[in-house]
Each structure stands twice: as C-alpha cells, then as structure tokens.
Amino acid sequence: MKLLREAGVPESKLVRLIESFPTQLKNSPKVFKEALREVKEMKFDPLKLQFILAIHVKLYVGKPTWERREGIYRKWGWSDGNVVTAFRRYPLCFLTADEKIEAVMDFLVNQLGYASSCVAKCPVVLNMSLKRRIIPRGSVFLFLQSKGLVRNLGLTAIFKIDEKTFLRRFIFLQEERS
Incomplete structure (x- = not known):
C-alpha cells in the first residue's frame, strides 16, 4: 500500500484494488515493485483505474506468460509501440488466452483484412x-x-x-x- 501511495495512487483506487484484486497484495514486495516500475515506465496515470488494472495484469500473468503473449502479438506484426498502446488502452488484452489471440487476429487480419496495428488500437476486441x-x-x-x-x-x-x-x-x- 505504501508503494502505491508513494506512486500517487489515490485512496479510492487503493480501495478498488483491495476490493477487486485482494490476492495481488500478497505478492512479494520485490515482485510488486517490479510490476509497479514497469507500469510507471509505460506512462500509466496513477490517478486512473487503468493503473490498478495494469498492475493486476502484470502480477497475474507473470513474466513468462507476458513474454509469450507479447511474442504472439509480435508474430502478428506488432511493434513495441503497438504492444504498449494496446496494453495502455486495455490491459486485460494480456489476460486473453494464446489460442484466442491467434484466432481473433487470424479472423480480423486474414478474413476481414484489417491491419494488425488496428487491433492494437482497439484491443478490447480480443476479449470479445x-x-x-x-x-x-x-x-x-x-x-x-x-x-x-x-x-x-x-x-x-x-x-x-x-x-x-x-x-x-x-x-x-x-x-x-x-
């Protein structure tokens, strides 16, 4: 809680974290600090709920899963910027199962003809x-x-x-x- 307060997260968002993701507070301080650092580097606003969601996702998926999903998105042509854009717009896109990411990207890109970068701008579609x-x-x-x-x-x-x-x-x- 101290780390989040120091990062500028308001009390209302701290309460939301406790209510929605109480198990995330059980992570080791080292792991939590790392997730917090990564989210800050991506320029999330600590005053917004997306900041809390981003920390939750980073902690929930863990480094190996994050890297695997990032690899899937890169396979579809996403750049570093696309990955950050998608995650900033809809952090939950990294909770989507690998097979589903592949299937949705395949349909949108190969069947409908959208550029994969369009999906990065509207990543909520990956969870539909x-x-x-x-x-x-x-x-x-x-x-x-x-x-x-x-x-x-x-x-x-x-x-x-x-x-x-x-x-x-x-x-x-x-x-x-x-």
Whole structure:
C-alpha cells in the first residue's frame, strides 16, 4: 500500500484494488515493485483505474506468460509501440488466452483484412466472443461490403457498439434500402 501511495495512487483506487484484486497484495514486495516500475515506465496515470488494472495484469500473468503473449502479438506484426498502446488502452488484452489471440487476429487480419496495428488500437476486441460477436458481425460486414453497401469501417464501429445499434446500422438500415 505504501508503494502505491508513494506512486500517487489515490485512496479510492487503493480501495478498488483491495476490493477487486485482494490476492495481488500478497505478492512479494520485490515482485510488486517490479510490476509497479514497469507500469510507471509505460506512462500509466496513477490517478486512473487503468493503473490498478495494469498492475493486476502484470502480477497475474507473470513474466513468462507476458513474454509469450507479447511474442504472439509480435508474430502478428506488432511493434513495441503497438504492444504498449494496446496494453495502455486495455490491459486485460494480456489476460486473453494464446489460442484466442491467434484466432481473433487470424479472423480480423486474414478474413476481414484489417491491419494488425488496428487491433492494437482497439484491443478490447480480443476479449470479445469470437463465435457470438466477432464472426457474426464480421460476416455481416463482409457481405454488406461485397455488395457496396458499406465502406471500410474501424473495429470500434463494428464490434464495440451494442447489439441494438449494430442491428439498426447494419441490418435494418439495409432492409430499408432494399
């Protein structure tokens, strides 16, 4: 707790850490300091919840898993900057299973044609359901694009919107045009 206070983490975020991730406080001080140092180096703001989430992820996945997942992202063409960008935007993308990362990246890059760096800018998509969200929405988008009914869109416009908005924009609007 002292280390976090010294890093500028407000009491409200300390309470959130205790409530959400109490086991993380059981890590050895050496391991905790290292995770804190790495998160600070990535320029996380200690006043924001992302700072606490980043520490949690760093401690939870451990160094070998972190390096393996980083290697998977690099295999898909991510640079150091892409890795940091993705982690800063959505630290939980490093909790995604290796196989799922591979499957989502394969679909988005090889099927939908997105650059892998686009995924680094919208890493929350890596934690979405491949079968229930990514493939169905991606397939609708591909179909509409093949008919010239939609132009290229960012991942956010397709995957982050809620179901009602997706249906209105991509299904019902197309029915009205027919």
